[in-house]
Amino acid sequence: MDAATNSETPQDTLYEEIKSFFDSAPPLKDGPGISKKLNEFIERNSQSTGGEGTGRVVCVTSGGTTVPLEKRCVRYIDNFSSGHRGAASTEYFLKAGYSVIFLYRRGSCQPFCRSLPEDPLLECFEVSKELNIQVHQSHSEAVKRAIGEHCGAVEGGLLLKLPFTTIFEYLQILQLIAMSMRNLQTRAMFYLAAAASDFYVPWKSMVEHKIQSASGPLDMQLVQVPKTLSVLRNDWAPMAFFISFKLETDSNILLQKADMALKKYKMHVVVANELSTRKEKVVVVTSSEKISVLRDSTEADADIENPLIKLLVEKHSSYVEDSNS
Ligand code: PAZ
Numbered sequence: 001m002d003a004a005t006n007s008e009t010p011q012d013t014l015y016e017e018i019k020s021f022f023d024s025a026p027p028l029k030d031g032p033g034i035s036k037k038l039n040e041f042i043e044r045n046s047q048s049t050g051g052e053g054t055g056r057v058v059c060v061t062s063g064g065t066t067v068p069l070e071k072r073c074v075r076y077i078d079n080f081s082s083g084h085r086g087a088a089s090t091e092y093f094l095k096a097g098y099s100v101i102f103l104y105r106r107g108s109c110q111p112f113c114r115s116l117p118e119d120p121l122l123e124c125f126e127v128s129k130e131l132n133i134q135v136h137q138s139h140s141e142a143v144k145r146a147i148g149e150h151c152g153a154v155e156g157g158l159l160l161k162l163p164f165t166t167i168f169e170y171l172q173i174l175q176l177i178a179m180s181m182r183n184l185q186t187r188a189m190f191y192l193a194a195a196a197s198d199f200y201v202p203w204k205s206m207v208e209h210k211i212q213s214a215s216g217p218l219d220m221q222l223v224q225v226p227k228t229l230s231v232l233r234n235d236w237a238p239m240a241f242f243i244s245f246k247l248e249t250d251s252n253i254l255l256q257k258a259d260m261a262l263k264k265y266k267m268h269v270v271v272a273n274e275l276s277t278r279k280e281k282v283v284v285v286t287s288s289e290k291i292s293v294l295r296d297s298t299e300a301d302a303d304i305e306n307p308l309i310k311l312l313v314e315k316h317s318s319y320v321e322d323s324n325s
Helices: 010-024 033-046 084-095 122-126 137-155 167-187 226-236 251-264 304-325
Strands: 057-061 099-105 125-126 133-135 159-162 188-192 241-248 269-274 281-285 290-294
Touching: 010 167, 010 226, 033 057, 033 099, 033 159, 033 167, 057 084, 057 167, 084 099, 084 188, 084 304, 099 167, 122 125, 122 137, 133 137, 133 167, 137 159, 159 167, 167 188, 167 226, 167 304, 226 241, 241 251, 241 304, 251 269, 251 281, 269 304, 290 304
Parallel strands: 057 099, 057 188, 099 159, 188 241, 241 269
Antiparallel strands: 125 133, 269 281, 281 290
């Protein structure tokens, strides 16, 4: 269509791109089962009464999404995200009285496992002469704490863990989560720490079988993933409190990009971080201020998510109060 006669607004185009992304995505495995779990979780947690923060639910996204290159996927594009930020933040949100929907990349860091060695099964346990399995003395406190706190949160119905691998699964589940959280209104929070892919191969144009190297150099066009953040914020959960993350490797453009994201997607907060210093420093950007949050470097075990979540919980509380007044 000629640009002069094209009456579509950029918003219409975005809706079409998003519709086409979802229509052509491979169907989610067990979508109805995920919706059922979500509805039960929200039903249970929105009825809580009492202490500060109860009745509030946060969706924490964590880890990186993959972009498959073949339908029967052998190869895929991935990114650096370990899921540490999402896992640690989940623990602090639970401590602050939130119920947490943890949307995480399969195999990435898990809440309550941060103090365990990399391969807990092989490093924390030993087999006795009688072939009984027991916890190694040196790890017993850490294992007890991890299992106790994890079971407490999951069995207590305060933590719902939903895994994804691809960008297709991630966005489809995020949509289900947003729909299920709508009725929470301002008590809902989205904390979008996952590193979601910006480019993908549309399912329709993806080859079925493994790409053959005998065919010569690989020439493949990636399409931009539609800016779902905009519909998530405006249409799927319009009353919720939104925190997104901005990651850059060039510190000269970081704050400017965070400001742009804040305005473009109408985020309440954008957390700006640089790849190499992300565990030491972040900047919390809102429409009125920029607050640096630092890890307490005097304490070996301190992490930056502790002061970060404290600050974000305060911001969410002000948002809830302002909306009620
Ligand atoms: O997962 P991780 O702990 O290794 O890193 C956290 C992070 C850098 C992925 C997160 O803080 C973040 O910035 N997420 C958004 C990345 C983005 O701009 O796409």
